[in-house]
Amino acid sequence: MKILVCWPPHVPSYFNAGHHLPVFSITAYLRAAGHEVDALDAGALNFSWKEFGDRLFRGGYELVVLVNDFDTAEGIRRAADYAKALLPDVTVLTVGRLSYQNPGYFEALALDAVAHGGDYEAAAEETVRWVIAGRSGRPDLAGVAVRTAGGWQGPARPGAWLPAAQWVLPDVRDIPYFHYENLYRRDENKFCGIPERRELVVPVARGCPVGCAFCDVPTMQGLRERRLTVERTLDYIRASFAAHPFEYVAFYAPTFTLDKRWVRQLCTALAAEPRRYPWKCATTMFHLDADLVARMGAAGCVRISVGVETFEDEGADELPRLKRSARDRFEQVAGWCAEAGIELNCFLIVGLPGTTPEGTRRAMREIAAAGARVRPTLYTPYDRMRADMTEREMSAFNRQLFVDPDEIRATGHEPGEFLGLLFGADPYVTPATERVGHLAVPTTAVP
Structure with a gap:
């Protein structure tokens, strides 16, 4: 076909x-x-x-x-x-x-x-x-x-979750990396990539049991994690770097360090490689520890992204139990990352119910004072989607505009107070670009 x-x-x-x-x-x-x-x-x-x-x-x-x-x-x-x-x-x-x-x-x-x-x-x-x-x-x-x-x-039965052994990894010849780099070039956009460096995305895991109400992963990938073997992961990295001028790896997984034993095995294997593969990942602060972060840094990790979500107690009810002591945990994780030479990238939810513009602004200052990167995202209640919505109504669920601005006004705040935290200027400059280093990457599109 x-x-x-x-x-x-x-x-x-x-x-x-x-x-x-x-x-x-x-x-x-x-x-x-x-x-x-x-x-x-x-x-x-x-x-x-x-x-x-x-x-x-x-x-x-x-x-x-x-x-x-x-x-x-x-x-x-x-x-x-x-x-x-x-x-x-x-x-x-x-x-x-x-x-x-x-x-x-x-x-x-x-x-x-x-x-x-x-x-x-x-x-x-x-x-x-x-x-x-x-x-x-x-x-x-x-x-x-x-x-x-x-x-x-409708579906006759639920869709199938494929075992990791049945996944077929992408062919790097299909992917327009040059165009992705252009989208990542302006770091102030707070997109996930590292400016001026070519990224190989490696999809190592699917599924997450953490259960954040605002997250789509459980619906999209299931609550049970499935993960590639370390051997297959490394084989794909080696083959991809041999075929294309990549400069770093982005491990794509909902909670990269959910399986700490797997991560330690990967770090050991990466450290033993004859060439260096800089890399980044996303996880939760509560699936990290001092030893693991140190191992990750020694194995080439340049950025860890975590969901800080909020430092305000009033917003904690919207979070899973393990994420409700974010401020204390942040201080620990920020210290571990600083010691390991890893940039800490913090996902912060703007407009989370129960939070305020000043509380969010204060969290942003605390994160910046610790030398970490803030990646703000607007709270979006996906559970309010309806089948009969118009195209315009559906387009509001894009994590950059409020679905219901009047609901924000009812809390005594104007939507613009929150939106200014998302769209305002940020002088932060990521150190990850220099930590990755630079290879001779073509300046034109690669077929």
């Missing part, structure tokens, strides 16, 4: 290469199953809709997989419209973070299938099976709803 897996054209509110990785993971998985698959990140490539239409029309695809996210409601709608106009017989599936939170919203669009749950690759595979079977009106799909002559039919 001839398939296009793509991220639609759009202007991003936020950019994280790891969030775009499903385009290339799904592509690799379907290719391994014997299909002819093209991968396209039309968002990062800054495609016009004309260019997107050209690719569809000339590609002659039988299946188009549109990867959705919280920021792509308008893009998915337009991409589906273009696909149906230019390829009348095509089947269009959407899969991603937004459809897993609010699948019913997508049934109003020009789509044939909407993934509800399970790994994205498994959802795509189920849809391929349905198309090959002639798009049966009596579907039996796991984790995928489909449009039939009789209307939408």
Whole structure:
């Protein structure tokens, strides 16, 4: 089957290469199953809709997989419209973070299938099976709803979580790294990448049992963690650096240090490598300890990102129990990172219920005083999404604008007081760029 897996054209509110990785993971998985698959990140490539239409029309695809996210409601709608106009017989599936939170919203669009749950690759595979079977009106799909002559039919059973051994890692030749670097170039944007350095994203784990109410990972990946072996992780890093001029590794996992034994094994293996691989990761402050941080620094770690969330006691009720003593833990972790020469990157929630602009501003000052980086994100109540929302209403769930500004005013604060903390100037300059070092990376796009 001839398939296009793509991220639609759009202007991003936020950019994280790891969030775009499903385009290339799904592509690799379907290719391994014997299909002819093209991968396209039309968002990062800054495609016009004309260019997107050209690719569809000339590609002659039988299946188009549109990867959705919280920021792509308008893009998915337009991409589906273009696909149906230019390829009348095509089947269009959407899969991603937004459809897993609010699948019913997508049934109003020009789509044939909407993934509800399970790994994205498994959802795509189920849809391929349905198309090959002639798009049966009596579907039996796991984790995928489909449009039939009789209307939408929901998933017959939950989607499948694939064991890590079945994941097919992305082909680095598919990924537009030069364009990702341009998105990361201005560090004041607080995007996740390191400015002026080429990043290899390695998806090492899926799933998280921590249970933050504001997090989409449990819905998207499940509560039980699945993780690559250290050996396979290193094999992928070595092969990727041999094939492409990468400068550092971003380990993509919801809670990288959840399995401390695995991390220690990885650190030992990295320290023994003949070449240095600088790297970064994200975890919680409560899954770190002094010895582990020291080992990570010695093995090349240059940045650890953690969810500080808030220092205000009034906002703690919104957090899992293990995150409710954030200030004390922060002081410990900041000290460990400083000793290990690791930049600490702190996710801080702006507008978390119970918190105030002054309390958030005070936390930002405390984090900066400890030499750490602040990465503010606006609180977004995903549980308030509804299937009957308009495109404009859905687009408000982008973690940069309040879904309900009047609700903020009812607390005695103006939305702008919080938004100023998100969009105001920040003089911080990341040390990670210099700690990574520099290789001779081409200044033009690599195919």
